[in-house]
Amino acid sequence: MITIRQEQVGDETAVYHVNEAAFGRAAEADLVVALRRRALKQRGVVTLSLVAERAGEIVGHILFSPVTITDEAGGVVTAVGLGPLAVSPHCQREGIGSQLTQTGVEMLRQAGHEILIVLGHPEYYPRFGFAPANPFGIRWEIEVPDEAFMVMALKPGGLDGVTGIVRYQPEFTGV
Numbered sequence: 001m002i003t004i005r006q007e008q009v010g011d012e013t014a015v016y017h018v019n020e021a022a023f024g025r026a027a028e029a030d031l032v033v034a035l036r037r038r039a040l041k042q043r044g045v046v047t048l049s050l051v052a053e054r055a056g057e058i059v060g061h062i063l064f065s066p067v068t069i070t071d072e073a074g075g076v077v078t079a080v081g082l083g084p085l086a087v088s089p090h091c092q093r094e095g096i097g098s099q100l101t102q103t104g105v106e107m108l109r110q111a112g113h114e115i116l117i118v119l120g121h122p123e124y125y126p127r128f129g130f131a132p133a134n135p136f137g138i139r140w141e142i143e144v145p146d147e148a149f150m151v152m153a154l155k156p157g158g159l160d161g162v163t164g165i166v167r168y169q170p171e172f173t174g175v
């Protein structure tokens with residue numbers, strides 16, 4: 001049985017290993033460490049961090065952090081960015097990534113967040129309600145393939161009138 005729960009003190013090493021193994025490199029694992037480190041000193045650096053646990057083992061992790069969307073007139077809307085999402089290679093394709101994403105989306109919705117952004121696999125995220133961001137006039141500050149940069153309104157009309165350039169927390173730069 002899989003349990004999805006908020007990350008707790010003591011989970012750090014397991015979360016690091018899940019990210020490192022899933023991505024096959026340390027960049028995303030190091031990103032999570034850097035965000036967590038700043039979150040200890042500053043509120044609002046991490047919106048939500050969830051783990052998937054099976055038989056006492058952490059086998060998945062998802063992190064959400066604040067992003068800004070700045071329009072041409074300089075108006076700024078705060079949204080949430082999904083990522084990284086990682087499932088241990090020996091546990092993939094069992095629905096764990098989906099459970100982490102769906103639970104996270106529901107918790108963010110309950111908390112009143114209105115817009116969720118993701119940069120990721122265009123075949124994976126639409127199943128959760130994401131759609132390409134470009135037709136909404138929402139772009140990332142870095143050029144990426146249109147279909148990989150996606151957005152979802154967490155409440156009806158949540159994207160109405162929202163356009164502009166998305167910026168993630170500085171720790172994401174270069175990852």
Ligand SMILES: CC(C)(COP(=O)(O)OP(=O)(O)OC[C@H]1O[C@@H](n2cnc3c(N)ncnc32)[C@H](O)[C@@H]1OP(=O)(O)O)[C@@H](O)C(=O)NCCC(=O)NCCS
Nearest residue numbers: 022023085086087092093094095096097098120121123124
């Ligand atoms: C992507 C990832 C989180 C999915 O987690 P998971 O637990 O295996 O996913 P689920 O079991 O919920 O869903 C499986 C579905 O995802 C699809 N999927 C898995 N990895 C995929 C990928 N890299 N690209 C596209 N689709 C992918 C599978 O085809 C499967 O689709 P199906 O249900 O139509 O057969 C996991 O494969 C992973 O950690 N990958 C490495 C890290 C990564 O790429 N993270 C996402 C960054 S955007």
